[in-house]
Amino acid sequence: MWMFTAVPILSNDRDWRRRSPRARPRTKLWSRIEASEMMPVVLLSDLHVDHSQNMSFVRELCSQTRNEAIIVAGDISHNFNLVEETLKLLSSSYRRVFFVAGNHELWVQGSQRGAGTAPSSIAKLEELSSICETYGVFDRPHRLDSVLVVPILSWYDLSLEVSASADLFEGFERWPWTDFRKCDWPSELEDEYPCLGNRYPSGVASSFEAKNDPMLEEAVEDMKEAETTSVLTYSHFLPGTFALPDWLKPESDVFDPAWFNHPAPQLSAKFSRVAGSSSIENQLRRLTPYADEHLHCFGHSHRPKDFYRKGIRYVHHPLGKPKERKMFLSPVHPLTKTVFDQRGQQVSAPTCLRYWESMMKGSDPLIECK
Numbered sequence: 001m002w003m004f005t006a007v008p009i010l011s012n013d014r015d016w017r018r019r020s021p022r023a024r025p026r027t028k029l030w031s032r033i034e035a036s037e038m039m040p041v042v043l044l045s046d047l048h049v050d051h052s053q054n055m056s057f058v059r060e061l062c063s064q065t066r067n068e069a070i071i072v073a074g075d076i077s078h079n080f081n082l083v084e085e086t087l088k089l090l091s092s093s094y095r096r097v098f099f100v101a102g103n104h105e106l107w108v109q110g111s112q113r114g115a116g117t118a119p120s121s122i123a124k125l126e127e128l129s130s131i132c133e134t135y136g137v138f139d140r141p142h143r144l145d146s147v148l149v150v151p152i153l154s155w156y157d158l159s160l161e162v163s164a165s166a167d168l169f170e171g172f173e174r175w176p177w178t179d180f181r182k183c184d185w186p187s188e189l190e191d192e193y194p195c196l197g198n199r200y201p202s203g204v205a206s207s208f209e210a211k212n213d214p215m216l217e218e219a220v221e222d223m224k225e226a227e228t229t230s231v232l233t234y235s236h237f238l239p240g241t242f243a244l245p246d247w248l249k250p251e252s253d254v255f256d257p258a259w260f261n262h263p264a265p266q267l268s269a270k271f272s273r274v275a276g277s278s279s280i281e282n283q284l285r286r287l288t289p290y291a292d293e294h295l296h297c298f299g300h301s302h303r304p305k306d307f308y309r310k311g312i313r314y315v316h317h318p319l320g321k322p323k324e325r326k327m328f329l330s331p332v333h334p335l336t337k338t339v340f341d342q343r344g345q346q347v348s349a350p351t352c353l354r355y356w357e358s359m360m361k362g363s364d365p366l367i368e369c370k
């Protein structure tokens, strides 16, 4: 196993982060990406701490010092104060915290900061980045010894829409997808579309893709220099149709209508229009050729997944909402999921394609709008 040796790690790296988050030491001289020693890495997405039960879980999680890095793949809350409180709690407990925004973070209403409404979703994204800076939370690449961690900021477009029969999409213009009401995008990133508000944010995914470019280039340069690298990318949104809750054959690019053989195929079909973007997969695959192994973690659907596809392991490990846990849709026992151990080795787990079926031996669609 390759170990970098350029500059010794500070004896207590938690202290310098608290003292001066804006002036972190460089531990590796030949890359612009900061590095630190290896530590176990755990995942969690979709914390939705506006549910008091979820906030209690986070408080409990952070009530002790954790010798781990945690990846938080979006959807902490729409409420800025709660996002800040959660990131503060996590960074006081975990050795490293990695975060990327989800759709809930970019709602402009109910922000409860300043005037209570953010000026726009883009402005809120920038403010989130400054919150990350304040608490030493990473929203940029960072190397944990042989594991390079890279965030992928993302949104959805229509590229994951399943080729299901048209009647399943009927009534999409009335479907109460809250983002359509609560996000506020520049007009050039939206197009007329038969959805709530008649505007679909078609250009947001590609605009975020452009924001990721410098980080991905930096990551490639970093990986070219390293002798051994595992890469862990993370996005909030789904990277491909193969990650949709109902998709049963990750290796297949073709949708099988039989996978919608449950009581609410309309919800599954509609969700595919707000699930993610194939541009995420294109971006993360730019790093794969330079990696010995690649793990991508995502959030958003609240339906756990763990599978391999074309050489990459994909994991979705949400906290989800209390109601979803009760219905065996999200992990019943809220826990983080460990994906790398202290030595930088991947921690394997059973394949998971439809958690609810393995738990209930039944079938279940998406049950509610998020």
Ligand SMILES: [Fe+2]
Pocket (backbone or CB within 6 Å): 046, 048, 075, 102, 300, 301, 302, 370
């Ligand atoms: Fe969520």
Ligand SMILES: [Fe+2]
Pocket (backbone or CB within 6 Å): 075, 102, 103, 104, 236, 299, 300, 301, 370
């Ligand atoms: Fe989400």
